[in-house]
Amino acid sequence: MLEFQNITKIYKSKGKEVVGVDNVSLKVNKGDIFGIVGYSGAGKSSLLRCVNLLERPTSGKVLVNGVDLTELSSKDLRTARLKIGMIFQHFYLVSQKTVGENIAFALRAAKLPKNRIDARVDELLDMVGLTDKRDVYPGQLSGGQKQRVGIARALANNPSILLCDEATSALDPKTTLSILRLLKDINKKLGITIVLITHEMDVVKEICNRMAIMQDGRVIEEGEVYDIFASPHEPLTQEFISSVVSFEIPPAILKDVQGEIIKILFKGSVAGEGVIADTMQRFDVKGNFLHGTIEYIQDRPLGIFLMELQGDSQAVKDAKGYMEERGAIVEVISHV
Known part of the structure; x- marks a missing residue:
C-alpha cells in the first residue's frame, strides 16, 4: 500500500516560497489503479515525484507498505527505488542504444547477473508486445512503441508500484487506448499498483478505479471513479467531467x-x-x-x-x- 501523510512540498524561487503540494494525505491500496487529475500547476507531478523521493517533501511522510521512505538511509532508499518503476510523457530513451540495450541498462543498474539479463529483456519485450524490436533503435519506433519500451524498462526490476507521469499525453487517441489497455493488463497479471497523473478524464474513465482531483496543491475531491463521474461535487471536478460527458443545451x-x-x-x-x-x-x-x-x-x-x-x-x-x-x-x- 502507498500512503501520503500530510505531504507538503515548498519550492524557493527568486527568494520567494512557492507551495507545490499543500498538506496532502492519500491512500492507494495495493494492486489499485489510482488517477491524480489536475491542470498544469495543480501539484500532481510534484506529488507523484514524492513517491520515490525524486522530490523530497518539505514535510510529511511517504509510506510504502508501512515503511516511511523519508527516513531511509541513502543506501536503503536506492534499494526501495528499485521497486518503484516510472514512465514518462517523453519516454527518455537513449537514442544511441537499441531497444534491448535500453531495457538492459535498468537491469545492469540493479546488478542483475549478466547471464540473466538477456532472458529478462526477452521476457519484458514479450510482455509489451515488442519481441521483434530488440535490435531496433528508438528513432525507428512510433510514439506508442517508444512508450512500450519505457514500460518494459520500468518493469525490469519487478516493481510493486508503477508511476505514470502523463504517460499518454504525447500519443494519439488510438495509441493512448492501446497503452492504457496494456497497463490494465499488466496490473491484472502482476498485481502491480499503478498511480498515474493526467489532465485527461478519458484516461481516468478507461483505466482507473479511484481518483483524486488536485487544485492549487490540494486534493479537493477523492473517491471511486464511478461515483465521481455520477456525482461530482466540486466545480473543478464538474468541469473535468463535462470534458467527457457534456450536456450543453443550445x-x-x-x-x-x-x-x-x-x-x-x-x-x-x-x-x-x-x-x-x-x-x-x-x-x-x-x-x-x-x-x-x-x-x-x-x-x-x-x-x-x-x-x-x-x-x-x-x-x-x-x-x-x-x-x-x-x-x-x-x-x-x-x-x-
Whole structure:
C-alpha cells in the first residue's frame, strides 16, 4: 500500500516560497489503479515525484507498505527505488542504444547477473508486445512503441508500484487506448499498483478505479471513479467531467421548452432498464429528450439524460417519484 501523510512540498524561487503540494494525505491500496487529475500547476507531478523521493517533501511522510521512505538511509532508499518503476510523457530513451540495450541498462543498474539479463529483456519485450524490436533503435519506433519500451524498462526490476507521469499525453487517441489497455493488463497479471497523473478524464474513465482531483496543491475531491463521474461535487471536478460527458443545451432549444427540465441519472444495471419508457406509459405526462448518453466506467453503465416533462404538476411529480422508486436519481434543472 502507498500512503501520503500530510505531504507538503515548498519550492524557493527568486527568494520567494512557492507551495507545490499543500498538506496532502492519500491512500492507494495495493494492486489499485489510482488517477491524480489536475491542470498544469495543480501539484500532481510534484506529488507523484514524492513517491520515490525524486522530490523530497518539505514535510510529511511517504509510506510504502508501512515503511516511511523519508527516513531511509541513502543506501536503503536506492534499494526501495528499485521497486518503484516510472514512465514518462517523453519516454527518455537513449537514442544511441537499441531497444534491448535500453531495457538492459535498468537491469545492469540493479546488478542483475549478466547471464540473466538477456532472458529478462526477452521476457519484458514479450510482455509489451515488442519481441521483434530488440535490435531496433528508438528513432525507428512510433510514439506508442517508444512508450512500450519505457514500460518494459520500468518493469525490469519487478516493481510493486508503477508511476505514470502523463504517460499518454504525447500519443494519439488510438495509441493512448492501446497503452492504457496494456497497463490494465499488466496490473491484472502482476498485481502491480499503478498511480498515474493526467489532465485527461478519458484516461481516468478507461483505466482507473479511484481518483483524486488536485487544485492549487490540494486534493479537493477523492473517491471511486464511478461515483465521481455520477456525482461530482466540486466545480473543478464538474468541469473535468463535462470534458467527457457534456450536456450543453443550445439556447434555441431551451426557448421552446414548455415543461420542466430534469436530469435523470441511472447507475449500474438500472441504466439498461426501460424506466423512462415505463414512466411515460404509466403517467399522463409527455417526455421530450434533450440530451442523453450511457457511459461505461470500469464496465459499469452510467446513464445520464436531460429531458423535458410536460403535464399537470401532480402527474409530473408522480412521474419523477416513480423514476426515483425504480432507482433513478432525478434533479430538476429548470421550471417554466
